[in-house]
Amino acid sequence: MSNAPVSPLLPVYKRAPVSFERGEGAYLFDREGRRYLDFGSGIAVTLLGHAHPHLVATIKAQAEKLWHCSNLYRVDLAEQLAERLVAQSFAETVFFSNSGAEALECAIKMARRFQHHRGQGQRFRIITFEGAFHGRTLATISAGGQEKHLEGFRPEMPGFDHVPLGDVAAVEAAIGPETAAILIEPIQGEGGIRAAPPGFLEELRRLADEHDLLLLYDEVQTGMGRSGRLFAYQWSGVAPDVMTLAKGLGGGFPIAACLATARAAAGMTAGSHGSTFGGNPLACACGNAVLDVLLEDGFLERVDELAKRLRHQLEQLAAAFPRVILGVRGQGLLLGLVVATANTEISEKLMARGLLTVPAGDNVVRLLPPLIIGQAEIDEALAILEELCQELAGQEAAQ
Numbered sequence: 514m515s516n517a518p519v520s521p522l523l524p525v526y527k528r529a530p531v532s533f534e535r536g537e538g539a540y541l542f543d544r545e546g547r548r549y550l551d552f553g554s555g556i557a558v559t560l561l562g563h564a565h566p567h568l569v570a571t572i573k574a575q576a577e578k579l580w581h582c583s584n585l586y587r588v589d590l591a592e593q594l595a596e597r598l599v600a601q602s603f604a605e606t607v608f609f610s611n612s613g614a615e616a617l618e619c620a621i622k623m624a625r626r627f628q629h630h631r632g633q634g635q636r637f638r639i640i641t642f643e644g645a646f647h648g649r650t651l652a653t654i655s656a657g658g659q660e661k662h663l664e665g666f667r668p669e670m671p672g673f674d675h676v677p678l679g680d681v682a683a684v685e686a687a688i689g690p691e692t693a694a695i696l697i698e699p700i701q702g703e704g705g706i707r708a709a710p711p712g713f714l715e716e717l718r719r720l721a722d723e724h725d726l727l728l729l730y731d732e733v734q735t736g737m738g739r740s741g742r743l744f745a746y747q748w749s750g751v752a753p754d755v756m757t758l759a760k761g762l763g764g765g766f767p768i769a770a771c772l773a774t775a776r777a778a779a780g781m782t783a784g785s786h787g788s789t790f791g792g793n794p795l796a797c798a799c800g801n802a803v804l805d806v807l808l809e810d811g812f813l814e815r816v817d818e819l820a821k822r823l824r825h826q827l828e829q830l831a832a833a834f835p836r837v838i839l840g841v842r843g844q845g846l847l848l849g850l851v852v853a854t855a856n857t858e859i860s861e862k863l864m865a866r867g868l869l870t871v872p873a874g875d876n877v878v879r880l881l882p883p884l885i886i887g888q889a890e891i892d893e894a895l896a897i898l899e900e901l902c903q904e905l906a907g908q909e910a911a912q
Contacts, residue, residue, distance in 0.1 A: 529864060536563025539883050539890045541869065550894055553869040554881045557702065557734045557847065560761035561806055562883035568764050568802050575798035582794065584787065590797035595770075597804055601743055603752035604772035608781075609792030611767045613733035613759035614648025619771035620755045621652055623781055624694035624727045625672075630780030636693040639729070642678045644874060646703030647696070647731055656696060659874075679710040684720060694727040694755075695720070699745040702734035705875030706842040706849030714751040727754040727777050733769070734847065737761035738807045738884050741817030741845035748844070761884075766799040768792075807884070816884050820845045823891050827880075830895065834902040836909055842877065846884060849877040854905060868897040 533541045533549075539562050541549045554560070561568055575590075582588065595607035608619050621639065628636035639656065646662075647653040654662040655670040663669060674692075676683040684695065695717050701707040721728040730753040735745035739761060742748060746756070754777040759769035769791075773781075790796070806812060824841060827848065831838035840851040852859050856872040863870050863878075871879040882890070 529861075531864070538562045538564075539886050547867070549864070549867050549869050550890060550897070551869045552880045552882045552894055553871045554761075554883050555765060556760070556871055557739055557881045558760045559765045560737055560739070560803060560884050561764045562885045563765075565764065565806070565885070567806060568799065571798050571802035572766070572795070575795050578794075580793065580795045581790065583789075584792060588792055588794055588797065590794050590801060591792040594792075594797045594800045594804070597801070598758075598770060598772060601804075601808070602756070602772055603746075603774065604756065605775040606773055606778050608771045608773075608786065608788075609797070610769045610771070610788045611790050611796075612648070612769050613731075613757065614650045614653050615788070615791070616733065616757035616759050616769040616771045617647045617653050617656070617731060618650060619786060620696070620729050620731075620757050621656070622786060623755055623771065623773060623777060624696075624729060626780035626785060627727055627777055628693045633693075636691055638672050638674055638689070638691045639693060640674050640676060640684055640687050640695045642697055642701075643675050644678060644701050644704035644707060645675075645696075645698060645731075646701070646874075647698075648733075678707060679713050681713065681716045681720075684717065688720065688724050688726070692724065692726060694729050696729040696731060698731045698735065699749070700735050700740065700844060700847060701874075702847065702879070703873055705851075705873050705877040706847065706879060707875070708842070708844060714746070714749045718751045721754070729753060730756040732756050733759040737803065738813055738816055739845055739847045739881075741820050742813060743807060745844070762803060763796055763799040764803045766796055768796040768800050770800075812884075816846060819886065819888065819891065820848075822888075823880075824848060826891070826895055827898075830899060830902060833899075834906050837902045837905045843880075846880075846882055846886070848880040849873060850880065851875065851877055859901070862901055863897060866897045866901065868894055 531543050534544045535542050541551050598607050610616055625637045641656050645657045647656045652670050656673050658675040674687045676687050699709055730746055732744055736758040755773045757771050762768050827841045831841050838850050842849040856876045856878045859878050860870045860872050873879045
């Protein structure tokens with residue numbers, strides 16, 4: 514066993530050699546003052562960009578009043594945020610936590626408790642999809658089922674059956690007497706910006722209803738306007754029984770939510786679940802501030818319009834450099850470039866040119882700009898992408 518020295522920070526990240534000092538809108542600035550266009554948004558977190566005036570003012574005002582008190586007492590801001598999320602969605606009740614993985618843990622527990630509450634405690638298994646990513650806890654890496662996340666952490670938590678995305682017959686075949694629910698990302702983020710095929714969510718809803726299962730949506734990355742609507746499921750019109758949110762919900766401040774119908778949550782009685790920090794006043798003030806902006810008249814329509822324009826321009830770039838960009842995926846401002854060169858190498862080269870992106874599965878480079886992005890910043894990003902494409906195409910032609 515090696516006794517080599519270890520960093521004070523557990524070395525589970527391959528961190529880029531840059532440290533950011535401040536942010537403004539769609540830009541980050543490092544300690545040397547160099548400016549970077551942020552098309553990563555902290556992995557789809559900083560929805561309103563950096564230092565958004567309304568979010569900053571909200572945090573300052575709330576920090577001077579009350580940060581935390583405990584869920585042993587009523588939290589007015591949590592009640593307000595829950596009421597607003599319910600009003601904008603299919604849901605009737607909300608549980609707040611701190612991260613996407615925690616929200617997924619709540620959803621998994623809710624699915625099991627739902628069946629237990631109905632006298633069907635033997636039904637605990639959840640059908641999930643290949644390429645999925647639901648978090649880093651033992652339960653959520655088992656739900657995702659990806660070898661790169663499971664290596665060294667086995668045995669897997671039992672109760673998850675993985676089937677190919679889009680394969681209705683495989684889902685139906687996986688349903689058995691122990692099945693409790695189906696869990697899906699409407700658009701896989703970490704898995705490579707892979708959207709559920711047209712009609713697939715409708716088929717899952719049908720199967721869930723036929724077999725008395727809960728349908729769970731993981732909208733940790735796709736929710737809060739990222740798709741061009743407040744929630745990605747709204748494009749299909751097919752509502753789930755349970756939905757998880759996180760990432761952009763607090764605009765950068767940690768907060769997550771598990772939304773559910775009254776039927777799905779009926780078994781979640783006092784003492785069945787909890788969180789020390791979840792839904793505290795400061796976090797919920799941030800969540801309310803984000804909703805203030807997203808629900809402004811025309812805001813999401815503008816996001817959708819800009820996103821469609823950006824995708825069209827990316828498709829034009831792919832057509833011009835077909836040996837560099839193999840395809841464009843995604844919806845709204847959750848877009849991915851399927852690239853011929855290693856995606857990590859592409860992201861590094863883009864960062865060197867001042868554009869921040871995020872690698873994803875299936876050799877995809879994710880583009881996740883803040884929802885406050887403007888056409889000028891989009892044009893700047895496209896110019897950087899085109900410059901790199903020209904360089905890579907020239908290198909290939911020279912070989």
